[in-house]
Amino acid sequence: MFRSLLFGTFLSILATQTCFADKQQPPNFVVIFCDDLGYGDLGCFGHPTIRTPNLDRMAAEGQKWSSFYCAAPVCTPSRAGLLTGRLPIRNGMTSAKRVVLFPNSGGGLPAEEVTIAELLKENGYATGCVGKWHLGHLPQFLPMAHGFDSYYGIPYSNDMHKPGGVPLMRGQEVIEQPVDQRTVTKRYTEEAVKFIETNRERPFFLYMPHTMPHIPLYVSEAFTDESPRGLYGDVVEELDWSVGEVLKALKKNGCDENTLVVFTSDNGPWLSFRLEGGSAGLLRAGKGTTFEGGMRVPTIFRWPAKIPAGTLVTEMGSTLDLMATFAHLAGAELPTDRTLDSEDLTPALLGEGASPRETMFFYTRGELYGVRQGPYKLHLWTREPVRYGRPPIKHDPPLLYHVEHDPGEQFDLAAKKPEVLKQLQDAINKHIETVEPAVDQLAIPVQK
Numbered sequence: 399m400f401r402s403l404l405f406g407t408f409l410s411i412l413a414t415q416t417c418f419a420d421k422q423q424p425p426n427f428v429v430i431f432c433d434d435l436g437y438g439d440l441g442c443f444g445h446p447t448i449r450t451p452n453l454d455r456m457a458a459e460g461q462k463w464s465s466f467y468c469a470a471p472v473c474t475p476s477r478a479g480l481l482t483g484r485l486p487i488r489n490g491m492t493s494a495k496r497v498v499l500f501p502n503s504g505g506g507l508p509a510e511e512v513t514i515a516e517l518l519k520e521n522g523y524a525t526g527c528v529g530k531w532h533l534g535h536l537p538q539f540l541p542m543a544h545g546f547d548s549y550y551g552i553p554y555s556n557d558m559h560k561p562g563g564v565p566l567m568r569g570q571e572v573i574e575q576p577v578d579q580r581t582v583t584k585r586y587t588e589e590a591v592k593f594i595e596t597n598r599e600r601p602f603f604l605y606m607p608h609t610m611p612h613i614p615l616y617v618s619e620a621f622t623d624e625s626p627r628g629l630y631g632d633v634v635e636e637l638d639w640s641v642g643e644v645l646k647a648l649k650k651n652g653c654d655e656n657t658l659v660v661f662t663s664d665n666g667p668w669l670s671f672r673l674e675g676g677s678a679g680l681l682r683a684g685k686g687t688t689f690e691g692g693m694r695v696p697t698i699f700r701w702p703a704k705i706p707a708g709t710l711v712t713e714m715g716s717t718l719d720l721m722a723t724f725a726h727l728a729g730a731e732l733p734t735d736r737t738l739d740s741e742d743l744t745p746a747l748l749g750e751g752a753s754p755r756e757t758m759f760f761y762t763r764g765e766l767y768g769v770r771q772g773p774y775k776l777h778l779w780t781r782e783p784v785r786y787g788r789p790p791i792k793h794d795p796p797l798l799y800h801v802e803h804d805p806g807e808q809f810d811l812a813a814k815k816p817e818v819l820k821q822l823q824d825a826i827n828k829h830i831e832t833v834e835p836a837v838d839q840l841a842i843p844v845q846k
């Protein structure tokens with residue numbers, strides 16, 4: 399009797415501690431996506447006074463990518479690219495008329511787009527979104543219309559006030575308005591931990607796009623006036639704490655080994671806010687521009703069962719690639735009826751081969767601004783890192799940089815490398831032929 403009781407207790411402990419850890423099962427995915435965090439804003443990416451021990455450890459236990467690009471240098475198109483594996487020009491999520499979606503926008507990510515969440519849900523995954531959505535706030539565009547089982551967060555940027563203030567939503571309901579932004583990072587973290595606990599018995603996909611460190615900056619009491627970097631540092635150090643809590647929850651629920659966690663940012667730092675904006679480190683410019691500072695983001699992958707610890711990939715990768723990578727690892731079929739811009743990064747993640755991404759196109763405001771192929775990057779157009787408003791600059795001949803020799807994009811090689819210029823121009827011409835016109839979702843006003 400006693401023995402069987404003991405055995406029963408042992409089994410129940412086993413059941414609560416060992417969740418979905420069968421190596422034969424597909425991995426869980428967690429994507430932690432900061433807002434406007436710069437390339438130079440983490441300890442493990444060289445910041446001298448922002449302390450990020452959890453991310454530093456995540457990098458030591460996982461893999462750092464030093465040439466990883468977001469899909470666009472501003473929020474809405476960047477998110478559309480990550481979740482669909484398609485350049486936002488293909489689905490109308492980048493626009494010459496409006497930079498991003500606003501609380502008076504009537505558009506959003508079109509229903510016919512296939513998101514990572516939809517793909518994984520069809521393959522038996524639990525799917526949750528905790529954080530800033532910004533792909534349309536009307537019911538037909540919210541996370542639960544795009545493959546997520548649950549949603550908790552702010553539907554657009556935290557500086558977008560409409561009467562009543564910035565809303566916090568659960569599912570399709572506003573549950574707090576104006577939201578107390580001082581505690582959003584903390585509350586997102588609690589929701590993420592709960593999601594992991596609830597779904598530990600099955601494969602899951604947790605998409606966690608943080609509201610911070612987008613301006614206006616808010617931080618909870620425990621992190622206020624703590625960082626040597628000031629308020630911006632306080633905010634990033636709380637995000638680092640949040641990452642630590644998510645990793646702890648994975649361990650506690652027995653999911654650590656078989657969960658691929660990706661940490662990255664939606665675009666570069668918002669430099670026009672000066673001390674309140676982040677840093678792109680040695681890269682040129684920031685958010686809103688297609689210079690490296692706007693597009694290259696600090697990125698870490700961690701998956702103890704598969705990714706060799708303490709590794710560095712200097713080849714190109716992109717948030718666009720999460721779609722094909724996750725599909726491959728989950729055994730899911732990618733859609734074949736549309737053009738994808740997504741590469742399967744598995745060989746590089748596992749340390750078995752090179753990154754397959756050889757070319758990256760840079761768009762903003764509905765326009766192709768440039769391309770990188772191999773180490774060379776060509777700019778047809780550029781913008782300076784100022785608050786939205788100044789016209790872009792056209793370059794004829796284009797600017798040409800070797801971004802491995804010159805990551806700060808200081809020394810134009812166009813006159814010295816006509817053959818490279820031609821090669822990149824050919825890549826652009828070939829690419830443009832694959833782009834079909836799409837309805838401009840960002841320019842649609844709210845239908846009354």
Ligand code: MG
Nearest residue numbers: 433434473664
């Ligand atoms: Mg952003």
